Amino acid sequence: MAELKEELKEKIIEQLSLEDVEVSEIGDDDPLFGDGLGLDSIDALELIVLLEKDYGIKLKDPKEGKAIFESIKVMADYISKHRTK
Amino acid sequence: MSDCYINGIANISAQPTSDPNLFLDEIISHKESIFRSHDPNYKEYIKPAAMRRMSKSVKMGVTAASMALKSSGVEMPDAIITGTGMGCKQDSEKFLEKILYDDEQFLTPTLFIQSTHNTVGGQVALGLGCKAYNLTYVQGAASFETSLIDAQLMLSEESEKNVLVGGIDEVAKNSTLLHKLDGQIKGDDINVIDLFNSGTGGTVHSEGATFMVLSGEKTENSYAKMVDIETISKASEVEIKDIIESFLDRQGVTMDSVDAVVLGNNGDIGYDHYYENLQTSIFSNTEQLCYKHLIGDYPVASSFGFWLGCKIFENNRVPSILKVNEVSAKKYDTILLYNQYLGKNHSIALLQRC
CATH class of the missing domain: 3.40.47.10 (Thiolase/Chalcone synthase)
Structure with a gap:
């Protein structure tokens, strides 16, 4: 799981062009949206694509993302349970 | 023709022209047939959260617009009109590459949003919170001038308005190189200062942004x-x-x-x-x-x-x-x-x- 969390942090930084953010600066429980990493609705769409492309998880309802993308820890839990690749 | 005054102006180019206190006092000698702009510190003008999605043309445009408004003393323009010959080529290329490499799957919104010709005009408006007239002209090498004509027409009807007019174009990895193949860009690198003595076909290519604030009314800032x-x-x-x-x-x-x-x-x-x-x-x-x-x-x-x-x-x-x-x-x-x-x-x- 720790490996998946690190991988997610690296992918998020790259996919969302968070040039000034280091992997070590993202806490496992930090909120990804709002006061935490400060991601926005466009980032949410990018993360939905990332889930499908890299882990084979296709969200049927984009609104599910709100809960899944709460933090790195929640996201990693969800991926480990639902991944198809 | 009614009066039209340039009340603010800013430029970003391959020379250090973004500093309003300099006037080509120091010249950068470029040695390639394709070269990039001399960049100001964009972080001084654009918030990091907004800048992470911006390609070069958007950064140049938003920054030059901000500088031009500052030099005019105008905080909120009554219209934003931009001109670009090729638009946001960098993100267009990335978007097309993703389509190609991902077999037309998994397309993400950011590159598409940022790849349209009117992205710069939109981003300038978003940054300012400006909901006024916003138009982008794509008219080859007369794109900037076409924008100026639109501004001039607007001011002929409402001279008190302040119109922000800009021109932006950027270099992109692949599409700029295509112009080497069709002869628009010189095949060999040259000392660009000697451009007029090259004796060959094609030119040298670069990128930049100019923004001006136009008004029908002269001010103490009029250039x-x-x-x-x-x-x-x-x-x-x-x-x-x-x-x-x-x-x-x-x-x-x-x-x-x-x-x-x-x-x-x-x-x-x-x-x-x-x-x-x-x-x-x-x-x-x-x-x-x-x-x-x-x-x-x-x-x-x-x-x-x-x-x-x-x-x-x-x-x-x-x-x-x-x-x-x-x-x-x-x-x-x-x-x-x-x-x-x-x-x-x-x-x-x-x-x-x-």
């Missing part, structure tokens, strides 16, 4: 009066001579009263004869200035000529690196601009000190 502007889609060199003379005649101006001409020579032996024909005839007794050996060529490179005119009026001098003939003006009160690209998209503009 110049834009007397008139005209674009011509296609014309022969003989026709252009007649068109320029008619243009001046309409303004009640003769070549004798033009202190300097700013020309868009770009070192392409296939098309520089358009300029040379004028330089050896109606412009022969006038100080001639060129700039593309400093900033390269790109669809809105002619906007640099407007920046030059304003800086000449402001500084009351011409850097020697711009001069291409032996005639020296006694004063700089009236400046004529002429540009064309591949014998098309000709533009003529007349600026006067105000």
